[in-house]
Each structure stands twice: as C-alpha cells, then as structure tokens.
Amino acid sequence: MDIPIAKLYRDWNSFSILGFIMYKGIGVISWEFISEMPKDGMTKGGIYPAIIGTFCLIGGSILFAFPIGVMSAIYINEYTKHGYFRSFIQLMTSNLAGIPSIVFGLFGMSLFVNQLGFGDSILAGSLTLGLLVLPIVIRTTEEALKAVDDNFRQASLALGATKLQTIQRVTLPIALPNILTGLILSIGRVSGETAPILFTVAAYFLPKLPSSIFDQVMALPYHLYVISTSGTNINDSRAMAYGTALVLILIVLILNLTASAVRRYLSKKNNIN
Amino acid sequence: MTEIYPHKIESKDVNLYYGNFHALKGISLSVEKNTVCALIGPSGCGKSTFLRLFNRMNDLIDDIKIEGECLIDGKNIYSKEVKIDELRKRVGMVFQKPNPFPKSIFENVAYGLRVNGISHKTLIEERVERSLKQAALWDEVKDKLKKSAMQLSGGQQQRLCIARALAIEPSVVLMDEPASALDPISTSKIEELIYELKSQYTIIIVTHNMQQAGRVSDSTAFFYMGELIEYDLTKKLFTNPSDTRTQDYITGRFG
Ligand SMILES: Nc1ncnc2c1ncn2[C@@H]1O[C@H](COP(=O)(O)OP(=O)(O)O)[C@@H](O)[C@H]1O
Ligand SMILES: [Mg+2]
Numbered sequence: 001m002d003i004p005i006a007k008l009y010r011d012w013n014s015f016s017i018l019g020f021i022m023y024k025g026i027g028v029i030s031w032e033f034i035s036e037m038p039k040d041g042m043t044k045g046g047i048y049p050a051i052i053g054t055f056c057l058i059g060g061s062i063l064f065a066f067p068i069g070v071m072s073a074i075y076i077n078e079y080t081k082h083g084y085f086r087s088f089i090q091l092m093t094s095n096l097a098g099i100p101s102i103v104f105g106l107f108g109m110s111l112f113v114n115q116l117g118f119g120d121s122i123l124a125g126s127l128t129l130g131l132l133v134l135p136i137v138i139r140t141t142e143e144a145l146k147a148v149d150d151n152f153r154q155a156s157l158a159l160g161a162t163k164l165q166t167i168q169r170v171t172l173p174i175a176l177p178n179i180l181t182g183l184i185l186s187i188g189r190v191s192g193e194t195a196p197i198l199f200t201v202a203a204y205f206l207p208k209l210p211s212s213i214f215d216q217v218m219a220l221p222y223h224l225y226v227i228s229t230s231g232t233n234i235n236d237s238r239a240m241a242y243g244t245a246l247v248l249i250l251i252v253l254i255l256n257l258t259a260s261a262v263r264r265y266l267s268k269k270n271n272i273n
Numbered sequence: 274m275t276e277i278y279p280h281k282i283e284s285k286d287v288n289l290y291y292g293n294f295h296a297l298k299g300i301s302l303s304v305e306k307n308t309v310c311a312l313i314g315p316s317g318c319g320k321s322t323f324l325r326l327f328n329r330m331n332d333l334i335d336d337i338k339i340e341g342e343c344l345i346d347g348k349n350i351y352s353k354e355v356k357i358d359e360l361r362k363r364v365g366m367v368f369q370k371p372n373p374f375p376k377s378i379f380e381n382v383a384y385g386l387r388v389n390g391i392s393h394k395t396l397i398e399e400r401v402e403r404s405l406k407q408a409a410l411w412d413e414v415k416d417k418l419k420k421s422a423m424q425l426s427g428g429q430q431q432r433l434c435i436a437r438a439l440a441i442e443p444s445v446v447l448m449d450e451p452a453s454a455l456d457p458i459s460t461s462k463i464e465e466l467i468y469e470l471k472s473q474y475t476i477i478i479v480t481h482n483m484q485q486a487g488r489v490s491d492s493t494a495f496f497y498m499g500e501l502i503e504y505d506l507t508k509k510l511f512t513n514p515s516d517t518r519t520q521d522y523i524t525g526r527f528g
Contacts, residue, residue: 081335082335149372151368151370151372152372152374152375154330154333154368154372155368155372155373155374155434155437156374156384156388157330157333157358157361158328158330158361158365158366158368158438159361159362159365159384159385159388159437159438159441160358160359160360160361160362160385160388160389160441161358161384161385161388162358162388165388169384169387169388170374173375174375
C-alpha cells in the first residue's frame with residue numbers, strides 16, 4: 001500500500017507525539033535529572049538508576065539474542081534446503097514474533113525467575129527480553145543473507161573455500177550492514193518494553209546501582225508506568241514522567257543513529273547497497 | 274581427432290538429471306593437456322551444466338543426479354576419496370557475469386590463497402602480482418591494489434576474476450561465456466589472454482560466439498538438447514562438419 005496520505009499521517013503523528021513530549025519534558029531535563037537517584041516519593045531527584053537499568057537490559061538481551069539469532073538464521077538460510085523443514089522453522093519464528101509481550105513476561109517469570117532460580121534479576125529480565133527480540137533478529141538476518149547475491153557464494157566455493165569459510169569471509173561481511181538493521185530494531189524494542197520486565201527484573205523503587213547480574217534494577221519504561229499510574233503522588237510526579245519519556249525516546253534515537261551510521265560506514269566499505 | 278592418451282580431462286558416458294529433466298545425455302568427450310576446448314550450441318543445450326561437472330559446482334543444486342565418470346588426470350573426480358574443496362583448488366572457474374568480491378583488488382586475488390591456509394605475506398604478494406600479470410591487469414591496477422574491486426570496469430573485473438582463479442595455481446580453467454557481458458575491446462583482451470594461458474593450463478570455454486570459438490580453441494564440441502552432436506578439431510568442425518545439425522548451427526540457420 002503506497003498511500004502518501006497514510007505515510008504523511010503517520011509521520012505527522014510521530015512528529016506530533018515527539019513534539020508534545022519534547023514540549024512537556026524538556027523543562028525537567030537537567031544534569032541532576034539524569035545523574036541522581038529519585039527522591040521524595042519519586043517526585044523529585046533524577047532517574048539515574050532507571051537509565052542504567054535500561055542500558056543493562058539492552059546490553060544483556062542483545063548479548064543473548066544476537067549471537068543465537070544470527071546463528072539460527074545462518075543455519076536456516078545457509079544449511080537447510082528449501083522444503084517443509086525450512087518452512088516449518090520460518091512459520092514458528094513468525095509465530096514467536098506474534099506472541100504478546102505479557103506472555104513472554106509470564107513465561108520468563110516461571111522459567112528464569114522461578115524454575116531456574118535466577119530470581120528477579122538482570123539475568124532473568126535480559127533472557128526474557130532476548131527471547132522477545134529473537135524472532136526479529138532471526139528474520140532480519142535471514143533477509144540480509146537472502147539478499148547476498150549467490151554469485152559471491154559460488155565464486156568463493158569455486159576457489160576451494162569450504163562452506164564455513166564462505167560464510168565467514170564472504171556472506172556475513174556482505175550481509176552485515178543489513179544484519180545491523182535487526183540490531184537497531186531490537187534495541188528499540190527492548191528499551192521500550194514493560195510487560196516482559198514486570199515480573200522478571202523491574203524494581204518499583206531501588207535507588208542504587210546493580211552490582212551483579214542477579215540484582216534487580218529500575219528501568220525507564222516501568223519507571224514511567226509507575227510514576228504515571230501508581231506513584232505516591234501522581235500529580236507531583238507528572239513532570240518527571242514527561243522527562244522520563246523524553247529520555248527514553250532520546251536514548252533510542254541516539255542508539256539508532258549510531259547504529260545506522262555504522263551501517264552506512266560498512267556498506268560504503270563494501271561498496272554495495 | 275588424434276587420440277593421445279592420457280587425456281587431461283575426460284567424461285565417460287555422463288548422464289545428468291535435474292529432477293526428472295534429462296539435461297545431459299550420455300556425453301563422452303576428452304580434452305588434451307594444454308589445449309582449449311570450446312563448447313558451443315544454442316542456449317539451454319547443457320553447455321554450462323557440462324562445464325560445471327568438472328569442478329562439481331552442480332553438486333550445489335538440490336535434486337540432481339549424475340551418472341557416469343568424469344576424469345581429470347585419469348582419476349574419477351566423483352569417487353568418494355575426492356574432497357570437493359581440494360578438487361576446486363585444481364580446477365579454477367570464471368563465471369559468465371564478473372563476480373569479484375566486494376573487497377579490495379588485492380584481497381580478491383589473495384582470497385583463494387588465504388582460504389587455503391597460506392598466510393605468508395611476501396608469498397601472497399608475489400602470487401597476487403604474478404596472477405594479475407598473467408591476467409594482463411597488473412599495469413592497470415598496480416597503483417590501486419587497496420581500492421575496491423567494485424570500482425573497476427566490467428572488463429577489468431572479469432580479468433580480475435581470471436587472476437583470482439589463477440592465483441591458486443589450478444591446472445584446469447573452466448570459463449562460462451567469460452566475455453558475453455563485455456565490450457569488444459575487453460573481449461579481445463580476454464581472448465588474447467586465453468591464447469596466452471594455454472601453454473600452462475587446460476581450458477574449457479563455453480561460448481555462443483562462433484567467431485570466438487574459432488579464434489581461441491583447438492577443439493570444439495557442439496551440443497544440442499543435452500546431446501553431444503559433434504566433437505572435432507575446431508578447424509575441421511567449422512569448415513567441414515559431419516553432422517547437418519552442426520552445419521545448420523554454425524551457418525546460423527538456428528539458435
Ligand atoms: N538448476 C537447474 N534446475 C533445473 N534445470 C536446470 C538447472 N540449470 C539448468 N537447467 C536446465 O538444463 C538445461 C541446460 O542448461 P544450461 O546447462 O544452463 O544450458 P546452456 O549453458 O547451454 O545455456 C536447460 O534446459 C535448463 O533449463
Ligand atoms: Mg550457460
């Protein structure tokens with residue numbers, strides 16, 4: 001569907017949301033806001049621990065989902081033949097992508113928090129978020145590998161390279177810029193999700209930094225939820241909520257810009273795309 | 274043609290099926306050492322399929338069946354002892370469409386050496402230089418070896434692909450319409466090159482260009498609908514073919 005009106009509306013929509021949050025939140029943002037602990041029933045002070053917590057969760061979940069997702073996609077695209085088995089895996093991957101995030105939250109709680117005994121922790125939360133973004137990483141990596149011209153693979157094999165050498169030295173480097181797209185999308189997804197971290201890691205109020213992966217942390221989306229719905233004093237923390245939302249959006253924006261800069265640099269180096 | 278055993282390359286009663294489609298029908302053909310053999314015939318007659326038998330690129334295709342024997346230096350390359358990647362180091366291939374890697378000119382030529390575990394820096398540099406000279410590309414690229422291969426012209430890219438294939442010192446070179454995507458000047462450069470390379474390599478080249486086959490090859494095989502219709506010295510085949518279908522094809526009555 002290529003309707004410019006719809007695109008315009010969407011763009012206008014996202015700009016207006018961004019603009020609104022900018023307008024409401026920019027006044028709250030200060031050095032203290034991003035570098036201090038929350039105070040006075042979260043109506044004053046900063047959101048430092050929630051920022052750090054969100055970074056921990058982004059890092060942890062990517063560390064888990066990225067290698068597994070990329071390797072799965074390599075297996076599907078480079079090692080399985082076209083046919084029922086491949087279609088079956090692809091169908092399952094799409095299904096996984098369609099599961100509501102709250103279900104991931106409950107699954108993570110029962111498996112990682114209780115069954116495996118990680119407790120409410122960065123580890124449990126990262127694994128849960130990792131599972132959530134795994135299908136995105138697999139799908140985009142698969143597409144990236146599919147987009148690599150088969151002539152390159154054949155050229156490599158014809159020179160006596162093994163399949164693994166071909167993947168390592170030719171296919172992956174060519175696909176890398178597009179694989180990074182998967183990483184960008186995943187980061188956006190991970191940093192904004194609330195439901196999966198609700199029962200697995202997020203702390204309501206924890207004014208200290210984590211010291212190990214078995215600690216709980218505060219996280220921006222959950223903090224936002226807390227101060228705008230169930231805080232001790234919702235009216236007083238309203239401004240803090242807009243500030244938090246703005247910080248969250250800016251973090252995602254900066255990460256995305258960095259990733260697309262890296263992506264552009266790599267495809268220029270490859271001299272393709 | 275004159276039979277001088279042993280042949281460098283030989284196929285014995287080869288049948289090849291893509292699923293149910295019988296693409297090569299009982300092909301027996303042999304090529305002498307240090308000669309150029311041209312494969313001609315209308316498109317879809319099985320030339321590329323036949324060529325890809327000798328570095329086992331057909332093995333990559335799902336649902337393919339190959340019967341008969343293909344020999345290089347008297348050994349069946351489809352026997353169990355043969356490792357495919359070892360075979361491909363001895364049998365280089367140049368594709369129809371130039372397909373250099375999106376890497377530097379130097380790294381393209383060095384690629385085959387690196388995947389073969391050669392890491393000695395000066396050895397690699399020597400081989401890259403020598404291969405580029407063999408492929409008549411050295412003078413044009415010697416000052417920009419670090420530049421991307423994608424910046425070269427189509428003709429230069431194809432000569433780079435030839436250099437890349439020669440760098441691992443194969444004894445056989447397979448070429449699938451190597452000049453079909455190129456302009457006349459690049460084409461004549463590639464033809465000269467093939468002529469030069471003959472002293473060191475045994476070459477099989479697919480071409481749909483009759484003049485080209487006449488210019489570069491010693492022997493020519495005419496394929497038609499998966500069958501080898503006629504195989505003879507190039508001079509003989511073009512001046513006095515024994516099959517009417519060959520006659521019709523080379524005089525341009527079909528294809
Ligand atoms: N991968 C494949 N799967 C099925 N059929 C194929 C495949 N490759 C080639 N063919 C068929 O085999 C025949 C010979 O093809 P090819 O060797 O490419 O012919 P040529 O190089 O002489 O034009 C053609 O009819 C073609 O459609
Ligand atoms: Mg062909």
